[in-house]
Amino acid sequence: MIESFQALNPALQALLAGIFTWGMTALGAAAVFLRQEIDRKVLDWMLGFAGGVMIAASFWSLLLPSIEMSSGSGLPEWIPAAAGFLAGGLFLRGIGMTLPHLHPGRPSGETEGPTTSWHRLTLLILAVTIHNIPEGLAVGVAFGALAAGHETASLAAAFALALGIGIQNFPEGMAVSIPLRREGLTQMKSFWYGQLSGVVEPVAALIGAVAVIFAAPILPYALAFAAGAMIFVVVEDVVPESQMHGNADLATMGALVGFVVMMVLDVGLG
Numbered sequence: 001m002i003e004s005f006q007a008l009n010p011a012l013q014a015l016l017a018g019i020f021t022w023g024m025t026a027l028g029a030a031a032v033f034l035r036q037e038i039d040r041k042v043l044d045w046m047l048g049f050a051g052g053v054m055i056a057a058s059f060w061s062l063l064l065p066s067i068e069m070s071s072g073s074g075l076p077e078w079i080p081a082a083a084g085f086l087a088g089g090l091f092l093r094g095i096g097m098t099l100p101h102l103h104p105g106r107p108s109g110e111t112e113g114p115t116t117s118w119h120r121l122t123l124l125i126l127a128v129t130i131h132n133i134p135e136g137l138a139v140g141v142a143f144g145a146l147a148a149g150h151e152t153a154s155l156a157a158a159f160a161l162a163l164g165i166g167i168q169n170f171p172e173g174m175a176v177s178i179p180l181r182r183e184g185l186t187q188m189k190s191f192w193y194g195q196l197s198g199v200v201e202p203v204a205a206l207i208g209a210v211a212v213i214f215a216a217p218i219l220p221y222a223l224a225f226a227a228g229a230m231i232f233v234v235v236e237d238v239v240p241e242s243q244m245h246g247n248a249d250l251a252t253m254g255a256l257v258g259f260v261v262m263m264v265l266d267v268g269l270g
Helices: 002-006 010-033 040-069 078-098 120-148 155-182 187-196 200-214 216-242 248-269
Strands: none
Touching: 010 120, 010 155, 010 187, 010 200, 040 078, 040 120, 040 155, 040 216, 040 248, 078 120, 078 216, 120 155, 120 187, 120 200, 120 216, 155 187, 155 248, 200 216, 216 248
């Protein structure tokens, strides 16, 4: 099975990896069938964990390879990483300003983006969907880098990134479906919309892979772009949500554990 996967085109590998991370979101969302509530402390710890994984992935799997790949390019090694990183954050900021959305746990009066009459449920789902775009891009760029044949790119490293994002998508799926259940939706609808928030990941993964396959020189910028977008999500969304219910220390410990788990995956497998 591993040999068959290795033989696939990197773009197809990225698509399959994106489907895996989406599947982990769906698996987490399915928790709504087992219970209608989850202890807030547990949820905040899991959100912290997810944030820690994303921070570690941004450095170990994206920024560090970006810097290493920039060696010998004629530019200072930090320029592609810095430019791509800032561009990724600005990209997410631009989407947030253009598309109305509401972060989970926030009252309807704190809707971000243009004024809209859209239903609160739609705004909540859009917020999480925006959140998942950089994760899909990160996976896609990592697998697309394999086509460039750069010595710092490896299937094991790309797999480690997909596995880490998949692991943190599990609590994210729970963090969407269970609050939707509290909003009054049925279990099936809560699950459906919870998993739907992750469907963007295979699409973003394919786009990221194809972009770097056909434009190899942008690879260092693309890696850093995905990192900047993920850090934007962590700082704007994941960390504040994990610490707004009086469980700041617990959420912080979750972030530390998540960081270490992703670091071990990347260094151990990559």
